[in-house]
Amino acid sequence: MSTVVVHPIHRAVRFYEAPIGKKAVMAATGVILVGYVFAHLLGNLQIYSSDAQQINRYAAFLHNPANAVALWAARSALLAAVVLHIVAATQLWLQNRAARPQGYVKKKDVPASYAARTMVWSGPIVAAFIVFHIMHLTMGSVLPVRDIGLNPNTPDVRWNVIAGFQNPAVAGFYIFAMILLCMHLYHGIWSLFQSLGVNHPRYTPWIQKASAALAILVAVGNCSIPIAVLSGLLTY
Amino acid sequence: MRITLHIWRQENAAAKGRMVRYEVPNVNEHMSFLEMLDVLNEELIAKGEEPVAFDHDCREGICGMCGAMVNGVAHGPLAATTLCQLHMRHFKDGDTLYIEPWRARAFPVVKDLVVDRSAFDRLIAAGGFIGVSTGSAPDGNAVLVPKEKADLAMDAAACIGCGACVAMCPNASASLFMGAKIAHLGLLPQGDAERDQRVVAMVAQANAELFGSCTNMAECEAVCPKGIKIEVIARMNRDFLGAKWSGRGTAKE
Amino acid sequence: MQLDSKCPQGPIETRWDRHQFSLKLVNPANKRKHTIIMVGTGLAGGSAAATLAELGYNVKCFCFQDSPRRAHSIAAQGGINAAKNYHNDGDSVYRLFYDTVKGGDFRARESNVYRLAQISLNIIDQCVAQGVPFAREYSGYLDNRSFGGAQVSRTFYARGQTGQQLLLGAYQALERQIGTGQVAMFPRTEMLDLIVIDGRARGIVTRNLITGEVASHLADTVVLGTGGYGNVYYLSTNAKGSNATAIWRAYKRGALFANPCFTQIHPTCIPVSGEYQSKLTLMSESLRNDGRVWVPLKKGDTRPPSQIPEAERDYYLERRYPSFGNLVPRDVASRNSKVVCDEGRGVGETGLAVYLDFRDAIQRLGRHVIEERYGNLFEMYERITGEDPYQGPMRIYPAIHYTMGGLWVDYNLMTTIPGLYAIGEANFSDHGANRLGASALMQGLADGYFVLPNTINDYIASTKLEKVDGSHGAVAEAEASVQATTRRLLEAKGTRSVDSFHRELGKLMWEHCGMSRTAEGLKLALGSIGELREQYWREVKVLGTDEGLNQSLEKAGRVADFFELAELMCLDALERNESCGGHFREEYQTPEGEAARDDEHFSYAAAWGFRGVGNAPELHKEDLTFEYVHPTQRSYK
Known part of the structure; x- marks a missing residue:
């Protein structure tokens, strides 16, 4: 048999054509997004610092023009990951819907968790x-936001967050979204291992437990902020 | 026992089907589910109505011919059981049961509860084998197989090809079926040589058959009459990604 | 007709090799010009179709199931014999040969059986290479267990699903050939007649079970691997669809049918529980490795088994056959169950069951060992009966399982119609009057992988096969005959379902041509079956049409054939005035109640020729000679 030389781009296209390839893309982009969510959580929790300006300094650091290249590189990578994740998911969803054109009169879901099904x-x-979140706190196009005014772009994160969450509708939406994120992460994290071919009777139960722990940690950490604001524990 | 049934009746592949209600007043708890359908059919014949068509053969849970959705679960409510091995003692007097055929684009309905599962055969033909022609085998003990591997291979090889995994999967995916064959053959030293091309060819065939894809819901695992685990799907994913990464096994694509 | 078995002469050890050398070959380029029709995709048919395609023949392969993987070989549980002697326990090809001839009660051909024992070695190798996950020891070597009728461990197994795994091996090999286009597969297609042109088998008439279309397929040879006819009895361990139609239509076209009365009754099946029962489930013979068979000593002892003390139990197999104990051959075990139940010592609601008890084995080996060995069988028992066999003994009773009889074939597996072959359970050749456990798989695969692909060349190479096409009168005649039968069934417009007739036939056969037979009973049955057959054609009710899927119509055709076959079985049983293997005539038994053979008068295979429905068939005899294993009273004591 002669050796067929396949161009790397063709190879990537063929790889992506297969559903397992798409799932692998979702898994890989999922890893990036999970990492970002966790980093974001660590950033958010600085609002509890005894030093009220801590979180604003952190924001100023991120927005420092000296870090602009790194910031935009990270933003681009994140955006690419999000787009790939969503495109692959949409394609799979459409394909999977087409795989059963006529549904059942009665259908039960036996083990699939609520998180997996949703x-x-x-x-x-x-x-x-x-x-919404970007429009709210990054672009300031939802509610008025303040800037400390040291540099061209040094948002007063602490004020913006607290002012925003004093609006119960905004706080409620954040909490609701975090609960969904928690579910998405729970199924997504253990599932990405399965998609990448990692499943072992000894380790998979631990992977599932760790996914749940991480997902809950993210949700609890993030939800604590609007709750703290609404209950008056966190004030400007 | 008295059982009320709602059964999918469909004249042929082209016809439009519908659920039809039947009463079976004299069900014995020791009957199998299929024997209960036999009783219904005898009554229908006596009344001059066409009996319900359903696939079945060995009636001991190994041929994989039988299967239907019972109240929304493939092969009914008892885990690790085919329809023929499901006995009526697991139901209560007065129960109402909805019986529907497997539904998937790749499994078109032929008549009533009978579906066409030939897509499974084509998946195997694409690569679900070890390419050894008769006569070329070395002595059976020439290649040793560690017991753990042989046992794992056997776990996967127990698949009966009934299609419950596809029927139950929210995406009508055949991943458990394919994974089982890929794991069975790939775990054995005899099947290792063709591992890459097997997975690539079978995955390509599954796409051509318009099966859905796996989204890790594990519904298949829950209804598999032979208790095959989704570990085999992870193995398939691993083999596939490995083959694609290395560029091996694409000759058949 | 003079029956020529074509068995080679000379030393038995070299007969097959010498015979193979004497057979003509077809060169690879010419193989492409020939088409072979294969009916049936079980161990024999599936393996043969794959192998013939590998050799380069064009194969057209048919099965009535929706996939070739569902053939009933899939249900074989226990294992497959091979004389590998991996355990150094005194096994050899010669011993397997000896055990099989003796186990068959000296009613099989020595040459065939020796060849089978030789080939058993290659089968295991082939199957391992295909990826059959046979049980292994921790060292990685193949494991074995013991089966009835043998004192060595030569049975290879894959849990309790050996048949499934071997069949999947053959099926995958077949699918590989389907993938290359060398095999054209016709699933859900039933053979309904044989086309014979100029005295040679040249094709078949089929019905597409989905569209109802009747079509003819022509070829150079036709091979039937369509299994046995145990479903004559309605209740058997066979699959519901297993039928005799292919071999029966071949019989009606001139193939002789040999030893139809040799049926095997398997001793360990789950007893009948009610009138609605649709089939019987086998519990593998391997269970007798560790399970002990017993009944209460006293008649009518209704105490639960756990309350019957050791001294009041009768382990009758161990008592009567101390050297083989619970592992006596199937015919002996079955008959003894019947004897103790007839004595009124049977257990369970119906009194038609005996205990198979694992208490001692669980105590000796621990539950986990028993679970590993028989887990799936115990689970199956629990599923069906709702009782846990780890807690109390299983209740078992014999049931029809296998048919040793079948189409008469010569050493090349060709029937008396030139160009028509029969392989596997469909032929009569290797098991005599009783088959040993784990030998059916061996025979099916031996025929399919190794015998037929070698012998079929000879016929193709040495026969001038004129080109035939569908315009031949024989084709139209066969198609018309199929359509006439279908019409007759649909137009009967009677009042009784096919199943109700089949049940009645089954009861008659079980009663009079089952575990024990008498001349009186057989005569009675012959009369009743004839009447029932006529009633069937008048009163059967088949709804629907012949266009499209009609499962009642499929069954109706098969049951019509069962009626005729049942008569032949009774006639054969009546004619054979001796007891041997699975054929037990009450008039012919030793003082101890064992089968009494009559070698002087009945050392032959009875091959029957068709002479019209309702007419007495013609009996031909193939004398059996035993040069190596001299017939003795079988003893397992």
Whole structure:
């Protein structure tokens, strides 16, 4: 048999054509997104620092023009990951819907967790939330935001967050979105191992427990902020 | 026992089907589910109505011919059981049961509860074998197989090809079926040589058959009459990604 | 007709090799010009179709199931014999040969059986290479267990699913050939007649079970690997679809049918529980490795088994056959169950069951060992009966399982119609009057992988096969005959379902041509079956049409054939005035109640020729000679 030389781009296209390839892309982009969510959580928790300006300094550090290249590189990578994740998910969803044109009169879900079954809904809602979140706190196009005014772009994160969450509707939406994110992460994290071919009777139960722990940690950590604001524990 | 049934009736592949209600007043708890359908059919014949068509053969849970959704679960409510091995003692007097055929684009309905599962055969033909022609085998003990591997291979090889995994999967994916064959053959030293091309060819065939894809719901595992685990799907994913990464096994694509 | 078995002469050890050398070959380029029709995709049919395609023949392969993987070989549980002597326990090809001839009660051909024992070695190698996950020891070597009728461990197994795994091996080999286009597969297609042109088998008439279309397929040879006819009895361990139609239509076209009365009754099946029962489930013979068979000593002892003390139990197999104990051959074990139940010592609600008890084995080996060995069988028992066999003994009773009889074939596996072959359970050749456990798989695969692909060349190479096409009168005649039968069934417009007739036939056969037979009973049955057959054609009710899937119509055709076959079985049983293997005539038994053979008068295979429905068939005899294993009273004591 002669050796067929396949161009790397063709190879990537063929790889992606297969559903397992798409799932692998979702898993890989999922890893990036999970990492970002966790880093974001660590950033958020600085609001509890005894030093009230801590979180604003952190924001100023991120927005320092000296770090602009790194910031935009990270933002681009994140955006690419989000787009790939969503495109692959949408393609799979359409393909999978087409695989059963006529549904059942009665259908039960036996073991699939609520989280697993609702990935297709928690995903878009979380995506919508992200857009809202960026418009709210990054672009300031939802509610008025303040700038400390040291540099061209040094937002007063502490004020913006607290002012925003004093609006119960905004706080409620954040909490709702975080619960969905929690579910999405729970199924998504252990599932990415399965998609990448990692499943072992000894380790998989631990992977599932760790996914749950991580997902809950993210949700509890993030939800604590609007709750703290609403209950008056966190004030400007 | 008295059982009320709602059964999918469909004249042929082209016809439109519908659920039809039947009463079976004299069900014995020791009957198998299929024997209960036999009783219904005898009554229908006596009344001059066409009996319900359903696939079945060995009636001991190994041929994989039988299967239907019972109240929304493939092969009914008892885990690790085919329809023929499901006995009526697991139901209560007065129960209402909805019986529907497997539904998937790749498994078109032929009549009533009978579906066409030939897509499974084509998956095997694509690569679900070890390419050894008769006569070329070395002595059976020439290649040793560690017991653990042989046992794992046997776990996967127990698949009966009934299609419950596809029927139950929210995406009508055949991943458990394919994974089982890929794991069975790939775990054995005899099947290792063709591992890459096997997975690549079978995955390509599954796409051509318009099966859905795996989204790790594990519904298949829950209804598999032979208790095959989704570990085999992870193994398939691993083999596939490995083959694609290395560029091996694409000759058949 | 003079029956020529074509068995080679000379030393038995070299007969097959010499015979193979004497057979003509077909060169690879010419193989492409020939088409072979294969009916049936079980161990024999599936393996043969794959192997013939590998050799380069064009194969057209048919099965009535929706996939070739569902053939009933899949249900074989226990294992497959091979004289590997991996355990150094005194096994050899010669011993397997000896055990099989003796186990068959000296009613099989020595040459065939020796060849079978030789080939058993290659089968295991082939199957391992295909990826059959046979049980292994921790060292990685193949494991074995013991089966009835043998004192060595030569049975290879894959848990309790050996048949499934071997069949999947053959099926995958077949699918590989389907993938290359060398085999054209026709699933859900039933053979309904044989086309004989100029005295040679040249094709078949089939019905597509989905569309109802009747079509003819022509070829150079036709091979039937369509299994046995145990479903004559309605209740058997066979699959519901297993049928005799292919071999029966071949019989009606001139193939002789040999030893139809040799049926095997398997001793360990789950007893009948009610009138609605649709089939019987086998519990593998391997269970007798560790399970002990017993009944209460006293008649009508209704105490639960756990309350019957050791001294009041009768382990009758161990008592009567101390050297083989619970592992006596199937015919002996079955008959003894019947004897103790007839004595009124049977257990369970119906009194038609005996205990198979694992208490001692669980105590000796621990539950986990028993679970590992028989887990799936115990689970199956629990599923069906709702009782846990780890807690109390299983209840078992014999049931029809296998048919040793079948189409008469010569050493090349060709029937008396030139160009028509029969392989596996469909032929009569290797098991005599009783088959040993784990030998059916061996025979099916021997025929399919190794015998037929070698012998079929000879016929193709040495026969001038004129080109035939569908315009031949024989094709139209066969198609018309199929359509006439279908019409007759649909137009009967009677009042009784096919199943109700089949049940009645089954009861008659079980009663009079089952575990024990008498001349009187057989005569009675012959009369009743004839009447029932006529009633069937008048009163059967088959709804629907012949266009499209009609499962009642499929069954109706098969049951019509069962009626005729049942008569032949009774006739054969009546004619054979001796007891041997599975054929037990009450008039012919030793003072101890064992089968009494009559070698002087009945050392032959009875091959029957068709002379019209309702007419007495013609009996041909193939004398059996035993040069190596001299017939003795079988003893397992």
